[in-house]
Each structure stands twice: as C-alpha cells, then as structure tokens.
Amino acid sequence: MSKSRFLRPPGARPEKEFLARCLQCGQCAQVCIFDCISMRTGFNPFLAGTPQIDPRQAPCHLCMRCSAICPSDALEDVPIEKVRMGFAKLDRTRCYTWKGLIICRSCFERCPLKGTAIILERGEYPVITDQCAGCGVCEHVCSQDAVTTIPTRFVR
Amino acid sequence: MKRPTLRTYRRCVQIAVALAFILIPWLNSQRISFAYGNFLSFRLAGFPLADPLAVLQITLKNNYLALDLIIGAAVALWLAAALGTVFCSWVCPFGLLSEWAQGLGKRLLPKGYQGLHAGGLWIKGTIFILGLTGFLLFSTTPVLNQLSLPAWYSRIFQFIFVQGHLSLAIVAILLLLLIEMLSRRRLWCRDLCPQSVLLVLAKQLNPRRLQVAFDPAKCICKGHDHPCARACSLDLDPGRTTQLVGTDCNNCGNCVVACKKRGRALTFQFAPGPSAGPAACDLDQVSAPAKGTEPAP
Numbered sequence: 488m489s490k491s492r493f494l495r496p497p498g499a500r501p502e503k504e505f506l507a508r509c510l511q512c513g514q515c516a517q518v519c520i521f522d523c524i525s526m527r528t529g530f531n532p533f534l535a536g537t538p539q540i541d542p543r544q545a546p547c548h549l550c551m552r553c554s555a556i557c558p559s560d561a562l563e564d565v566p567i568e569k570v571r572m573g574f575a576k577l578d579r580t581r582c583y584t585w586k587g588l589i590i591c592r593s594c595f596e597r598c599p600l601k602g603t604a605i606i607l608e609r610g611e612y613p614v615i616t617d618q619c620a621g622c623g624v625c626e627h628v629c630s631q632d633a634v635t636t637i638p639t640r641f642v643r
Numbered sequence: 644m645k646r647p648t649l650r651t652y653r654r655c656v657q658i659a660v661a662l663a664f665i666l667i668p669w670l671n672s673q674r675i676s677f678a679y680g681n682f683l684s685f686r687l688a689g690f691p692l693a694d695p696l697a698v699l700q701i702t703l704k705n706n707y708l709a710l711d712l713i714i715g716a717a718v719a720l721w722l723a724a725a726l727g728t729v730f731c732s733w734v735c736p737f738g739l740l741s742e743w744a745q746g747l748g749k750r751l752l753p754k755g756y757q758g759l760h761a762g763g764l765w766i767k768g769t770i771f772i773l774g775l776t777g778f779l780l781f782s783t784t785p786v787l788n789q790l791s792l793p794a795w796y797s798r799i800f801q802f803i804f805v806q807g808h809l810s811l812a813i814v815a816i817l818l819l820l821l822i823e824m825l826s827r828r829r830l831w832c833r834d835l836c837p838q839s840v841l842l843v844l845a846k847q848l849n850p851r852r853l854q855v856a857f858d859p860a861k862c863i864c865k866g867h868d869h870p871c872a873r874a875c876s877l878d879l880d881p882g883r884t885t886q887l888v889g890t891d892c893n894n895c896g897n898c899v900v901a902c903k904k905r906g907r908a909l910t911f912q913f914a915p916g917p918s919a920g921p922a923a924c925d926l927d928q929v930s931a932p933a934k935g936t937e938p939a940p
Contacts, residue, residue: 506783507704510697510712511794512684513801517671525806526798533784536798558684558691558711559701 493539498554502640508561511536515553542623573621581633594625649896661736664797668804681797691715700785723842732895737792748824771837861908874901
C-alpha cells in the first residue's frame with residue numbers, strides 16, 4: 488500500500504472536518520482490539536498523530552470501539568451500515584472465481600456486511616455493491632490482491 | 644528517620660506520572676485497558692481529562708461542544724484555579740525532565756553565567772494567540788497541539804508500543820533539554836509553553852487559590868543570599884512577591900521547603916499576602932499582595 492492511500496477509522500467525518508476535530512490523542516489506536524489503527528508518523532505536523540488504517544496489514548472489523556471512545560467526535564458513532572471508510576474495487580481479471588479457476592469465496596465469507604456489501608452473483612461470483620463500508624477485510628484476505636480499497640476521505 | 648520533604652513527595656508524583664505514561668500504552672498493547680490517551684486527551688476508567696488549550700481550539704473551530712472534552716478541560720482549569728498551576732510542577736513529565744536538565748547544568752557548568760530571561764506571559768501569550776488565530780483562519784489541524792511537549796512525551800511511547808515506531812520527536816525533546824541544560828534556564832516552561840497560558844489565566848481569576856505567601860516579618864535572611872531563590876525551580880525570587888512571581892510561580896513548594904529551617908517566612912496558604920501583619924524587611928518591594936489586592940488579569 489502506498490503511503491498516501493490510507494483509510495481513516497470507521498465513522499470518520501470528511502477529511503477536513505476530521506482534521507479540525509481530531510485531537511491526536513491516540514485513544515482510538517489504543518482501544519482497537521485488532522491493532523489495525525496506527526497513529527500517523529512522519530514530519531508533517533498537520534497529519535502526525537492522526538489515526539490511519541492500512542488494510543493490507545490489518546483491516547478494520549467494524550467493531551466501532553474507536554468511534555465510541557473518540558472524545559471529540561471526530562469519529563462519529565454511526566451504525567456499521569452507514570460507515571463509508573472507502574469502497575472496495577474488485578479486479579475481476581485477478582479474482583480466482585471470476586477467472587474460473589476455483590470457487591474461492593474468501594472475501595464473501597469474511598465481509599462484516601456479507602450479503603449486502605458483497606453479494607454472490609449466480610451463487611458464486613463475488614460482486615461488491617454500493618453498501619460497502621470500505622473496511623478493507625476483503626482486501627486483506629484476498630490472496631490474489633484482486634481487491635483494492637479506495638479511501639473516501641475526501642469525498643462523502 | 645528524616646521526614647520526607649514536600650519536594651520528595653513532588654518528585655514521587657512526577658516520576659509516577661512519567662512512568663504511568665510509559666506503562667499505559669504498554670498495558671494497552673497487552674490488552675489491559677483502563678486508561679487511554681495522552682496529555683491532549685486522557686481517559687482514566689471512563690473519566691475524561693483534557694488539555695484545555697486543545698479543547699478551546701477545536702471548540703472554537705467547529706462551534707461544537709463535546710461533553711467529554713468540556714468535562715476534561717473543566718477539571719484541569721478548576722485544578723489550576725484552586726491550587727495554582729500545579730500541573731506544571733507536579734504532573735508534567737517535561738517539567739520533570741527540564742528540572743533535571745537544569746539541575747545537571749547547574750552542577751556541571753561554571754557559575755556566574757546569567758542568560759537572558761524574560762518571564763511572564765509575553766512570549767507564550769504571543770505564541771498562544773498566533774497559533775489559535777492561525778488555526779481558526781488558515782489551518783485544518785490544531786497546530787498548537789504539536790507544541791505540547793507533555794503530549795509529545797506520551798505520544799513517543801504510544802508510537803513505540805502501539806505500532807513499534809520510534810519517533811524522531813525524541814531528538815527534538817533531547818535537543819531542547821540540552822539547550823535548557825546549557826543555559827540553566829527553564830526556557831520552555833517559563834517563556835514558550837503555550838499550553839500553560841490558559842492555566843495561568845484560570846489561576847489568576849481566583850485570588851484565593853493556593854499560593855506561596857511571604858511574610859517579611861519572619862524572614863531572617865540578610866543581604867543577597869536567598870536560599871528560597873536558589874531553591875526555586877523557575878529562577879524566581881519568592882521573597883519579592885511581585886506580580887511577575889505570582890504569574891510564573893507554579894507552586895512547586897521548593898522555596899517553602901528551603902525556608903522551613905529559616906524562619907518559615909514562606910508558607911502555602913489559600914489567600915494572597917502574608918499571614919501576619921506588615922513589617923520591615925531588608926528585602927525590597929513587598930508590595931501588592933500585602934494589602935490583599937491581587938489585580939485580575
């Protein structure tokens with residue numbers, strides 16, 4: 488994962504508002520039981536200490552502990568169906584199932600919103616819908632790197 | 644056995660806090676979680692504490708009151724209003740490191756050098772106002788948070804234990820400590836730290852806060868040798884309780900300890916001015932607090 492393509496924790500407000508509210512206290516990183524949130528390092532004083540998620544290393548499981556503990560509500564405590572950290576993009580030319588090699592279903596089985604965020608077309612082929620929360624679990628479990636989670640930090 | 648002095652108690656509290664902020668991120672990484680956060684915002688068993696300046700920044704920027712933060716900042720400001728800026732002298736881990744650096748400098752370096760020293764709120768107040776307006780008008784992140792050295796102290800250990808990253812901020816802190824050691828001045832704490840401005844303002848609002856009172860009638864030190872001034876961790880002269888001393892003093896209690904065997908002219912009390920009536924003293928300028936009038940800021 489390139490250094491600039493990182494996700495904010497679930498429930499994060501749009502980037503500008505998020506940065507204006509984030510106290511950089513690191514409570515979200517400390518409360519995360521999956522160790523997926525890390526605090527941004529580096530020399531940029533405007534970003535250092537703010538939380539980030541790299542789904543290739545550890546994806547978010549949408550437990551929402553971080554947004555519950557955030558003292559300044561930079562992370563809003565929203566139901567997981569409303570979380571839009573990013574959206575996953577499936578590259579069908581790399582996916583085992585779409586290539587017709589094996590029936591894999593790794594991403595479907597692990598998706599916290601399976602059945603709504605990922606559906607199986609014709610019972611076999613994974614398709615990511617617009618209900619995707621962007622947690623990055625599918626990107627993490629895909630052995631073929633067929634899934635890329637694109638952050639929605641700047642849109643929403 | 645000799646009874647421990649106030650200074651010993653203070654050192655114990657300071658070291659305990661400094662160690663706690665190393666221990667907490669480690670405990671969190673071991674899944675033992677009752678406390679989270681750093682000196683910007685902290686949560687102990689669910690109870691929030693917060694840096695008043697950080698809260699002021701994001702409250703003004705977003706026009707939004709977060710209950711946790713308001714409670715946390717109110718506790719910090721109330722503590723300052725009741726007991727003076729004891730956060731700086733009893734809690735702040737950078738204060739501890741800075742005192743050690745200054746003490747080391749005083750021990751190692753030749754005496755006689757007197758570096759430049761401003762004191763008061765001028766420089767830190769300017770940084771405070773510039774940082775706050777800069778954030779409100781131009782910036783997206785609360786920039787003054789990056790100037791909080793206790794926050795950086797705790798963040799270094801958060802970086803180490805949460806994600807195994809050694810932050811280079813450690814170099815900046817060590818460099819600053821080296822400068823303080825060479826100049827033998829508490830440069831950051833007295834002149835630069837913008838976080839202390841709000842605490843000082845809160846303390847100035849309450850004239851009946853805990854403070855060091857000087858009773859010139861009891862002072863037995865003649866001439867220019869003031870043990871209280873030598874003991875002071877901030878290079879103040881407690882015998883001259885002028886307004887500047889009142890603003891800068893952070894109730895560390897070193898002068899009270901030093902004065903204990905020399906007439907007890909300096910005491911802690913919850914009122915301005917000396918406990919006994921006015922009397923002649925060889926120290927000059929024992930003025931304003933004697934009449935019980937502490938001008939509001």
